[in-house]
Amino acid sequence: MSMCKDCSKMVQFKRHASGHLGLERNFDADDGTDNTHRHSYYSCRICGTQWSFLNDKSDPRAGWNTLLPDTPRTFVLRHFR
Numbered sequence: 001m002s003m004c005k006d007c008s009k010m011v012q013f014k015r016h017a018s019g020h021l022g023l024e025r026n027f028d029a030d031d032g033t034d035n036t037h038r039h040s041y042y043s044c045r046i047c048g049t050q051w052s053f054l055n056d057k058s059d060p061r062a063g064w065n066t067l068l069p070d071t072p073r074t075f076v077l078r079h080f081r
């Protein structure tokens, strides 16, 4: 399935880039011991694209990126611990 218009306009790997209103927040996952590093997972109500949002003040590439449908389950589990 291809991305809807709103998803395709989103900028990946850029801090402070914004999402869109069709995104539904699924859950958050901490990725380490400090609170500065946090993933939130979203899915799009329109096209079903899975997004993760990394909130990390020290990483300029933090921000949105897509979790592609063929993302190995192990990758997901590692991040959902």
Ligand SMILES: [Zn+2]
Pocket: 003, 004, 005, 006, 007, 008, 022, 044, 045, 046, 047, 048, 049
């Ligand atoms: Zn979408």
